[in-house]
Amino acid sequence: MTDPGLYRHLDEMAPWNDRLQVLEVIGITDEAPEVKTFTFRSDAQTWFRYKPGQFITLELPLDDVPVMRTYTLSSSPSRPFSIAVTVKVQPGSVGTRWMFDNLGIGARLKAFGPGGDFTHHNHPAAKYLFISAGSGITPMMSMLRWLNDCSPGTDVVFVNCARRPEEIIFRKELELLGTRMPGLSLSFLIEERSARESWFGHMGRIDAVRLPLLSPDFREREVFCCGPEPFMRAVREMLQGTGFDMAFYHQESFGAPPVEPVPAPFSELPSDADATPAEATVAVRFSLSEVDGECLPGQTVLQAARASGVRISAACEFGLCGTCKVKKLSGEVEMNHNGGILDDEIADGFILACCSKPLCDLEIEA
Numbered sequence: 001m002t003d004p005g006l007y008r009h010l011d012e013m014a015p016w017n018d019r020l021q022v023l024e025v026i027g028i029t030d031e032a033p034e035v036k037t038f039t040f041r042s043d044a045q046t047w048f049r050y051k052p053g054q055f056i057t058l059e060l061p062l063d064d065v066p067v068m069r070t071y072t073l074s075s076s077p078s079r080p081f082s083i084a085v086t087v088k089v090q091p092g093s094v095g096t097r098w099m100f101d102n103l104g105i106g107a108r109l110k111a112f113g114p115g116g117d118f119t120h121h122n123h124p125a126a127k128y129l130f131i132s133a134g135s136g137i138t139p140m141m142s143m144l145r146w147l148n149d150c151s152p153g154t155d156v157v158f159v160n161c162a163r164r165p166e167e168i169i170f171r172k173e174l175e176l177l178g179t180r181m182p183g184l185s186l187s188f189l190i191e192e193r194s195a196r197e198s199w200f201g202h203m204g205r206i207d208a209v210r211l212p213l214l215s216p217d218f219r220e221r222e223v224f225c226c227g228p229e230p231f232m233r234a235v236r237e238m239l240q241g242t243g244f245d246m247a248f249y250h251q252e253s254f255g256a257p258p259v260e261p262v263p264a265p266f267s268e269l270p271s272d273a274d275a276t277p278a279e280a281t282v283a284v285r286f287s288l289s290e291v292d293g294e295c296l297p298g299q300t301v302l303q304a305a306r307a308s309g310v311r312i313s314a315a316c317e318f319g320l321c322g323t324c325k326v327k328k329l330s331g332e333v334e335m336n337h338n339g340g341i342l343d344d345e346i347a348d349g350f351i352l353a354c355c356s357k358p359l360c361d362l363e364i365e366a
Contacts, residue, residue, distance in 0.1 A: 132225030331362035
């Protein structure tokens with residue numbers, strides 16, 4: 001039983017504020033080859049408010065030049081006094097390799113978030129189907145942990161794919177949850193056998209033949225999918241081929257949409273004297289840096305800041321992660337974000353610099 005006293009003052013405490021507090025490492029766990037979980041608490045020991053499946057962005061001080069990396073939270077908000085990310089070192093990893101080599105207990109990092117819309121809280125349903133591959137299991141684990149704590153009888157089919165048996169992340173915990181959650185149907189799908197560990201379960205890749213065997217009623221379920229882009233594309237195309245209603249399909253991806261070209265800063269004026277002149281530049285004042293810059297037609301506040309030598313932290317740069325959130329002190333912008341900022345933050349004057357274009361002269365707290 002959870003000690004009621006642990007939560008006694010929760011309603012009196014303020015949640016973690018990414019503009020005021022940093023994260024402190026309190027635990028590091030090996031999950032699989034080249035996979036670790038890093039558990040954090042707030043340096044002010046506040047609590048964390050987020051939805052299961054959301055992500056945070058970590059600022060990693062590589063060689064004194066901060067690098068922004070976005071990671072899904074594998075922890076559950078039902079246990080609000082710590083958060084965790086579970087990360088895998090990929091070939092060519094820079095930020096994750098730095099975490100493996102440099103983070104220890106007590107280390108502190110600046111972080112931004114949480115953010116993201118990939119969560120079952122936004123799509124309540126009677127039955128769910130979770131499909132994941134590799135480290136794409138992390139948001140599913142966050143959602144499953146929440147369901148185990150708050151609604152353990154929920155009907156969930158969980159299909160987790162991995163290359164080899166020893167690469168199944170959270171395998172022991174998943175198997176334990178399978179014995180505790182009466183509505184959980186758990187299946188592992190392995191691509192190849194291993195000399196390190198025997199395997200007697202399902203083999204191969206998920207396809208239109210195997211899916212009905214693992215989840216006969218998959219057409220009646222809300223589907224969440226996360227993994228490498230080729231994996232998610234294959235799952236998406238498979239479901240479309242079966243006639244599945246894709247309105248009930250959701251996937252997690254940090255890939256940016258196609259970048260629209262920024263118009264040239266200057267264009268030739270038309271020869272017609274009555275023609276409308278080219279759009280003028282807009283003045284931007286960065287108050288904390290005490291820098292006066294300008295934003296060219298078509299540029300964002302983030303682009304203007306970089307051109308003026310002002311550093312604003314940014315990660316995804318398409319309005320999803322919320323890392324580039326800054327306070328607008330005066331002026332108006334056109335902001336087209338992808339869920340990286342809350343309505344109450346907008347009401348308080350905050351904008352995302354990466355996807356905000358000035359409509360008039362601005363003053364920014366940066």
